[in-house]
Amino acid sequence: MLRKIFDRPVQQQAIWTDEETARPRSAVLLDSNEATSHHVMLRKRPTELKLEVVPGSEVTARFQTFSSPDQHGTKSGIIWVKFLDASGNEVPSRGRISKGRQGNYIYVVPDALGWGEAMLYIPWECTEVVLGFALWKGYAGSLSVGNGIHVVHSVLPPFSAGKAAGLRRNRIALVPDHEPGAEVPLSKDPFSLSLSTLDSKHFRFEGKFAGSATINPRDVVVLFTFEGKDGVEVGSLTKVPRGPLGEYMYLVSGSDGTWSFEVHAPMDCAHVRIALAAWHAPEGSLKIVNAVDIVELSPRVGQRPPSWLWRPSAEPQVPNFRPVARSCRQYHRDQQGTMDATSYTAHPRAHPGREVLSTPQSRRPLEKKRPRIG
Structure with a gap:
């Protein structure tokens, strides 16, 4: 009976709260059967x-943490x-965490006020984390955790998780x-949030200003930062203006x-990191409703992309071509200063945007045919 109690599966606690405006869950319970103020003896x-x-x-x-005076700051606890x-x-960790024969671990070393902290860098294949709070150098009854x-x-x-297939919509604060x-x-000072784009790549953000104040075209600015898995900025898929603060658009x-x-x-x-701030508007003169709707514009990764991004396999797979003539010639000077002709093509039905240049044509002069004698 005791073995069954100890080996019962741990219930996963989701990120999102059950409120109408979804917000990240700020606190979870170590023991779901007890109140938040309860102390869990390790x-x-x-x-x-x-x-x-x-x-x-x-x-x-x-x-x-709540520990005996002789156990304070002595690695009395550990988190597996x-x-x-x-x-x-x-799955393997992303590093920046200690690893021993029993697995990854973090020592419980509270500060002067008894607060401990554990920072985790989640691997790209990971969808859930198990934290195991236990005694290490402490003795029975010497350490407990809130x-x-x-x-x-x-x-x-x-x-949020658990949505049906197809386009999705969610509201966040x-x-x-x-x-x-x-x-x-x-x-x-901008209000910023970071959103994962591993599951979907195309979104529409919808919100509302509060009050009846007149809003000029450049009163509010939105800043964008697109980052890859290694934290390096990769830029937007579509053409977005770029300034000293990065890619932006006026709201x-x-x-x-x-x-x-x-x-x-x-x-x-x-x-992608998104930040909203007052630009030409005086600080504090405009108010925004603290609820933003995020609408998915394309199916999730792994499903067929929207029609305006799809091309047959024999045609270019880069979106945002400019519908121009099938073949054009554009002249530019190379490093030696000589003129060179570069051809470029574009799909006639493509979405307006950038053109794609092909490799320069040969600059070898044409050979004149010699007249045949005799």
Whole structure:
């Protein structure tokens, strides 16, 4: 009977709350049968906590410890960490974590106020993490942990799990510190959020300004940063203006205060960072409703892309061609200063955008045919 109790599966705790405006869950329970204020006594056998995570994200778990005076700061506790994929198999870590014969681990070393912290760098194949809180150098009854574990995700999934196939829609809070739907004043310091683009690449963001203040075309700016798995910026799939602060566009609203803009991430993009800030508008003069709708514009990765991105296999697979003539000639000077002709082609039915240049043509002069004698 005791063996069955100890070996019962740990229930996964999802990232998203059950509120109307989805926000990242800020706290989870180490023991789901107890209140947040309960103290969980640690033993040699780990007390496990399973979390749903975003592949490639960074997760920080903060917890309150209660220990005997002689055990403070002596590595009395340890956290065993397992990274699992969608099939439940363990995957290697991304590094920056200690590893021993029993697996990945982090020592419980609280600060002067008794707070401990564990930062996790989630592998790209990982969808859930198991944290096992246990004693290490401490003795029985010397260390306990608060039942409420504070969790912060640096990259948020744009959609909650469990949705049916097809286009999806979700609502998130732009500023987690404010209530969903509240009016938040815009300042020069931007409100930013990071979204995972591993599951989908094309989104439309919809929101609304609060109040009846007149909004000029350059009052509010939206900044974009597209980053790959290694954290290197990769840029947008579509042509977006770029300035000293990066890629941007001005947020233009309708007569009712609603606004929207689209984001198209390239295939090598892992997440996109979006920031909204007042630009020409005086600081605090405009307010925004703290609820942003994210609409998926294309099926998830692995499904057939939308028709405007699809090309037959025999034709170029790069979107955003300009519909021009089948073959043109463009002249430019090379490094030696000589003129060179470069041909470029474009698909006649393609989406407006950039053209693709082909390799330069040969500059060998044409040989004149000699007249035949006799």
